[in-house]
Amino acid sequence: MFDLPVLQARNPIIRWSYFVDEWDQIQAALQQHIELTVIAMAIGIVVSSALAGVALRYAWSLPPITAFSSFLYTIPSVALFGLLVPYTGLSRTTAVIPLASYTLLVLVTSIVDGFRAVPAEVRDAADGMGLTPRQRVLQVELPLALPYIVTGLRIATVSTVGLVTVAAIIGQGGLGRLILDGLRRAFWTPMTIGASLSIVLALLLDAATYGAGRVAMPWARRGRAS
Amino acid sequence: MTEQPAIRLDQVSKRFPGSEVEAVRSLSLDIPRGSIVALIGPSGCGKTTTLRMINRLIEPTGGRIEIEGVDVTSRAATELRRGIGYVIQQVGLFPHRTIAQNIATVPKTLGWDRARVDARVEELAELVGLEAEMLDRYPDELSGGQQQRVGVARALAADPPVLLMDEPFGAVDPIVRGRLQDELLALQTRVHKTIVLVTHDIDEAVKVADRIALLNVGGILEQYASADELLRTPANAFVEEFVGEDRGMKRLTLRLVSDLIVTDGAVVDAEADRSAVPPVLRAANSDWFGLTQDGRFLGWVSRQDYEAQPSTALADLPRALPAAQVTPDSTLRRAMEVIMTSDTSTAVVDDGGRFGGVVTLEQIRAGLAAPEGS
Numbered sequence: 322m323f324d325l326p327v328l329q330a331r332n333p334i335i336r337w338s339y340f341v342d343e344w345d346q347i348q349a350a351l352q353q354h355i356e357l358t359v360i361a362m363a364i365g366i367v368v369s370s371a372l373a374g375v376a377l378r379y380a381w382s383l384p385p386i387t388a389f390s391s392f393l394y395t396i397p398s399v400a401l402f403g404l405l406v407p408y409t410g411l412s413r414t415t416a417v418i419p420l421a422s423y424t425l426l427v428l429v430t431s432i433v434d435g436f437r438a439v440p441a442e443v444r445d446a447a448d449g450m451g452l453t454p455r456q457r458v459l460q461v462e463l464p465l466a467l468p469y470i471v472t473g474l475r476i477a478t479v480s481t482v483g484l485v486t487v488a489a490i491i492g493q494g495g496l497g498r499l500i501l502d503g504l505r506r507a508f509w510t511p512m513t514i515g516a517s518l519s520i521v522l523a524l525l526l527d528a529a530t531y532g533a534g535r536v537a538m539p540w541a542r543r544g545r546a547s
Numbered sequence: 548m549t550e551q552p553a554i555r556l557d558q559v560s561k562r563f564p565g566s567e568v569e570a571v572r573s574l575s576l577d578i579p580r581g582s583i584v585a586l587i588g589p590s591g592c593g594k595t596t597t598l599r600m601i602n603r604l605i606e607p608t609g610g611r612i613e614i615e616g617v618d619v620t621s622r623a624a625t626e627l628r629r630g631i632g633y634v635i636q637q638v639g640l641f642p643h644r645t646i647a648q649n650i651a652t653v654p655k656t657l658g659w660d661r662a663r664v665d666a667r668v669e670e671l672a673e674l675v676g677l678e679a680e681m682l683d684r685y686p687d688e689l690s691g692g693q694q695q696r697v698g699v700a701r702a703l704a705a706d707p708p709v710l711l712m713d714e715p716f717g718a719v720d721p722i723v724r725g726r727l728q729d730e731l732l733a734l735q736t737r738v739h740k741t742i743v744l745v746t747h748d749i750d751e752a753v754k755v756a757d758r759i760a761l762l763n764v765g766g767i768l769e770q771y772a773s774a775d776e777l778l779r780t781p782a783n784a785f786v787e788e789f790v791g792e793d794r795g796m797k798r799l800t801l802r803l804v805s806d807l808i809v810t811d812g813a814v815v816d817a818e819a820d821r822s823a824v825p826p827v828l829r830a831a832n833s834d835w836f837g838l839t840q841d842g843r844f845l846g847w848v849s850r851q852d853y854e855a856q857p858s859t860a861l862a863d864l865p866r867a868l869p870a871a872q873v874t875p876d877s878t879l880r881r882a883m884e885v886i887m888t889s890d891t892s893t894a895v896v897d898d899g900g901r902f903g904g905v906v907t908l909e910q911i912r913a914g915l916a917a918p919e920g921s
């Protein structure tokens with residue numbers, strides 16, 4: 322698709338003046354990257370919660386739901402963009418659909434596993450004390466499923482941040498644009514910056530998710546009585 | 548016309564979907580207010596199913612269950628359950644909530660204000676014997692016995708008149724179990740709940756229950772009686788086998804020394820003249836006599852020592868140590884143990900040290916022959 326010029330050895334890995342000259346570009350790319358990540362994750366969470374809800378309610382539906390999510394996961398992103406462009410154009414929607422789809426497998430699995438790990442006697446006690454099904458889910462089962470869900474969110478977030486770089490090929494910006502730009506111009510600096518920022522962003526969001534999980538689960542921090 | 552029972556099961560049946568046979572078949576049972584009724588029977592006989600039909604965790608397929616004369620199905624299940632305490636063997640504490648939050652579950656659901664909830668939590672911690680510093684801990688940080696106390700406190704939180712307990716002490720070791728049973732009995736004297744307790748342990752049922760309902764597979768009621776009656780007159784071979792060969796011995800744990808008619812026995816006052824001893828020994832046909840002083844029991848002296856030391860005053864004769872004695876509220880089992888393991892007679896001595904007679908194997912046998920309370 323691209324005619325990649327041979328990178329020259331003298332080309333420095335990073336040219337610091339680029340930061341100053343192209344600061345606006347870098348900032349815009351970073352912001353787009355974060356937006357795409359957040360939107361894809363938000364949609365992924367909503368859709369996978371619904372799918373997990375169905376799977377938990379009707380046990381028979383878990384295999385087809387998992388199969389469907391796995392199937393989506395196997396489609397190469399570039400191919401999926403190509404499939405969608407005729408319908409949704411070179412739009413943000415076209416970028417977000419695959420990104421959100423890729424989160425489903427890990428998120429559905431982690432939510433289902435989390436809820437299934439809630440001890441039966443805890444559920445029984447909740448019912449026996451007269452909590453409504455809704456109270457039981459929100460006050461008891463969801464908090465107890467959180468360790469699994471947080472792990473799923475961390476995996477999905479890190480992989481989404483990496484995948485968002487591909488959205489640049491359909492003109493949706495993000496840090497991928499800097500990388501593509503560097504490739505086209507045989508210029509190391511934007512590539513280095515784009516890739517590094519993507520890695521840093523993934524690590525930061527991962528740490529933030531982990532931290533939020535710790536804050537949300539104070540009971541998991543305490544030592545166990547022997 | 549008898550008093551209305553707190554809980555009435557009227558021809559209650561349960562057939563689980565996909566099952567050929569009924570797990571519970573036409574079970575009728577009246578549970579008197581303020582009493583502890585044990586549901587007991589072999590594994591799979593329908594104890595848990597019966598218990599869970601009372602708070603509608605399981606819906607019966609036939610019959611009717613009333614609490615205080617009101618059909619349980621006339622109220623929303625969640626509302627009904629908030630008015631019924633529920634304790635299970637695995638406790639089922641919420642691991643993500645502190646002990647205080649666990650106990651506060653039902654009051655919070657009922658919308659009590661914070662001050663009232665906090666006050667109630669403290670009161671319950673005291674009631675079940677939990678130190679206040681436990682309240683801020685998480686369930687994982689407590690021992691099994693402490694967790695079970697929290698389970699009971701949580702069930703009692705909104706002061707429900709009825710408490711359902713499914714093998715509540717089945718998961719703790721025998722020493723802790725015994726202590727928790729004692730605590731339940733002590734608690735019951737303060738709260739006077741109507742308690743339905745599922746157990747498969749006949750000793751537990753005998754110890755804590757006012758009445759025992761013995762079920763057979765299929766939820767068939769074989770006998771519903773007081774522990775003493777169940778042990779004394781089993782209704783059929785199944786009951787007899789279930790309660791065990793040692794049912795006579797078990798009854799010993801139910802009866803107290805104070806239930807017996809005890810005799811005065813061979814006793815003389817320590818200030819009395821030595822000549823008072825021979826007639827007393829002869830009358831009681833005994834080789835030991837007790838010494839008392841102002842009605843207080845001092846100990847046992849042997850005929851041998853009395854005869855070997857002809858010039859010693861009674862008060863100065865050697866006494867057998869430790870003195871064989873029981874209190875009026877000792878069980879007959881305890882009395883029997885003391886009688887069997889001492890050479891002397893066995894005195895009944897109250898907490899104030901006053902002598903109340905001697906207890907013998909013959910009296911225990913006579914006491915067991917009669918039904919309780921006669």
Ligand SMILES: Nc1ncnc2c1ncn2[C@@H]1O[C@H](COP(=O)(O)OP(=O)(O)O)[C@@H](O)[C@H]1O
Pocket residue numbers: 563564566570588589590591592593594595596597
């Ligand atoms: N949810 C259920 N579905 C089908 N059968 C059940 C269910 N719960 C209990 N049973 C059956 O009902 C019978 C009584 O069970 P249960 O009340 O748990 O016995 P127990 O508590 O006396 O050991 C058993 O045969 C058990 O297999």
Ligand SMILES: [Mg+2]
Pocket residue numbers: 594595596
């Ligand atoms: Mg059971």
